[in-house]
Amino acid sequence: MTTPQDDLLPATRRALLHHIAVAQTEGRAPSLVAAVVRGGETVWNGARTSVDGHGPDENVQYRIGSITKTFTAVLVLRLRDDGVLDLCDPLEKHLPGTGAGEATIAELLAHTGGLAAESPAPWWERTPGSLRPELSDVLGEQPFRHPVGRRHHYSNPGYTLLGALVEELRGAPWEEVLRREVLEPLGLHRTSGRPQAPHAGGWAVHPWADVMMPEPAQDLGRMAPAGQLWSTTADLARFAAFLAQGDDRVLSAESVREMRTPAAPPEAAELAAGGAYGLGMQILHRDGHMLVGHSGSLPGFLAGLVIGVEDDVAAVVLSNCTSGPPALTVAADLVRIVAEAEPRIPEPWRPMIEVDSSVLELVGQWYWGTQAFGLRLTAGGDVTLEPLSGVGRRARFRANGDGTWTGLDGYYAGELLRAVRRPGRSVSHLDLGSFVFTRQPYDEGAPVPGGVDPEGWRGIQ
Structure with missing residues (x-):
C-alpha cells in the first residue's frame, strides 16, 4: 500500500x-x-x-x-x-x-x-x-x-x-x-x-x-x-x-x-x-x-x-x-x-560527514596532455573524472580503501587510478592506467613520458 x-x-x-x-x-x-x-x-x-x-x-x-x-x-x-x-x-x-x-x-x-x-x-x-x-x-x-x-x-x-x-x-x-x-x-x-x-x-x-x-x-x-x-x-x-x-x-x-x-x-x-x-x-x-x-x-x-x-x-x-x-x-x-x-525528485544534498585531507587535495582541475579534466569527490568517497569542455573520456571510480580507485564505467572501467607523491608527500601527478594527469599542461615538475621540451611553450617564429 x-x-x-x-x-x-x-x-x-x-x-x-x-x-x-x-x-x-x-x-x-x-x-x-x-x-x-x-x-x-x-x-x-x-x-x-x-x-x-x-x-x-x-x-x-x-x-x-x-x-x-x-x-x-x-x-x-x-x-x-x-x-x-x-x-x-x-x-x-x-x-x-x-x-x-x-x-x-x-x-x-x-x-x-x-x-x-x-x-x-x-x-x-x-x-x-x-x-x-x-x-x-x-x-x-x-x-x-x-x-x-x-x-x-x-x-x-x-x-x-x-x-x-x-x-x-x-x-x-x-x-x-x-x-x-x-x-x-x-x-x-x-x-x-x-x-x-x-x-x-x-x-x-x-x-x-x-x-x-x-x-x-x-x-x-x-x-x-x-x-x-x-x-x-x-x-x-x-x-x-x-x-x-x-x-x-x-x-x-x-x-x-x-x-x-x-x-x-x-x-x-x-x-x-x-x-x-x-x-x-x-x-x-x-x-x-x-x-x-x-x-x-x-x-x-x-x-x-x-x-x-x-x-x-x-x-x-x-x-x-x-x-x-x-x-x-x-x-x-x-x-x-x-x-x-512527474520527474523524480532527487534526494536533498548533504555534505560529507568526514573527509580525508589527502583525498581532498586531489580534487579540481587536471590535464591529460593539453585537455582539461575535473576530478570531483562524491559523498560516498568515490570520485568522478570528466572533461571540462567538449567530448572526452569520463568515468566514475570506486575507492579501494588504500588511496586508489577502480574505474566503474566507460573507457576506464576496471583501470586503477592513483595519486603519485614525491618524497615530501606532495602530489606529483595522477596515474590512470599509465596515463599521466598533471596540474598544468605538460607540467615540468611531473615525469611526463617523452619529456617536456626545455624551451617550453612559444608562439610562431
Missing part, C-alpha cells in the same frame, strides 16, 4: 489508462494488464477487458515467456557470488559433455555463445517438452551457428544449458532452486512453472477477422529455463524493484547493476534501435534515457518488463494473445509517461 505522497497525480493515472486502453484496442488483445513501480513500490495498476470471464487484476497469472531468462540469469549470478563458478569459466568445466562446452558462462548469459536460436524441429514452443528429454535433443547435432564469442545471436538453447548448469551445481531441479533462492525471498508467491488459478488463457487472434481460438500451453521440459514461467503484474513489479535496487538476500545492488551493463555487441538492427544485451537483460536507449528489462512471448501470450533506473520508474505489461500489443514498447511508454509527467 502506498502512502499519499507516493500516489501518482490524477492526470498521470489517466494518461497511463488511456495508453493501455489504446494498446489493447489497437492490438486486439483479449486482455491487457499493467503495473507501474516508483520508489520500489507499485503506484498504479491498470487492466482492460476480461480474462476467461472475470476481470483481470494484478493477481491474475499470465505466461511471461523469455522474462524467465532474467530469473535464470539471477540464479547463475548467485552461483558466481557464492564462489561456485567464474563467469569466464567455459561451460565444460562445470557441465561436461554437452557438445557446447567451449562457450563461457558469460557468453551464454549474453547470447554470444554462437549457439542456434532455437532447438531442432519440431517447434519447441508448441510441442511437449517430453520430446526433448536430454540436452542433446535441445542442442541437436550441430549446436553452433557462429564462432563462439564473435557476435550476439539470441539463443533459447543457451539458457537451457544455463538452467542445466544450475541444476548440476545446486543438486536440485531448476524450478526448485528458483523458488528457494529467488521467489520465496522476494515474496513472488504467484510466480510458478505451471499456471495457478486465477490465470489467463492464451489466445490466437485471427489477423484478418475479429475471431479467436485457444493456444496450447505446453510444459517446455528441458527448455523451461528459457521461457516456462507464469507470473502476475504484482509479482513482476516486485521483481522489477529488485532488479533496480538489488536485495542482499538474493543479489547485491552491484550484481544486478552488472546484469544491466551491456555485455554483448548489438546486431545492426538492434544498434539502429539503440539496443544491446547485458547478462540476462535487454538494454534500450530511448530519448536519452537508458531502459533495461526483458520481453517475453509464447503462443497465446506477450509480456514486457522495463525499468528506467535513472528515473526510478518501472512498468510491467502482460497480455494473452500470440501477436498484438508490443508489450515491451508499451511498458517503455508507461515509464516515459510517468518520468515526464
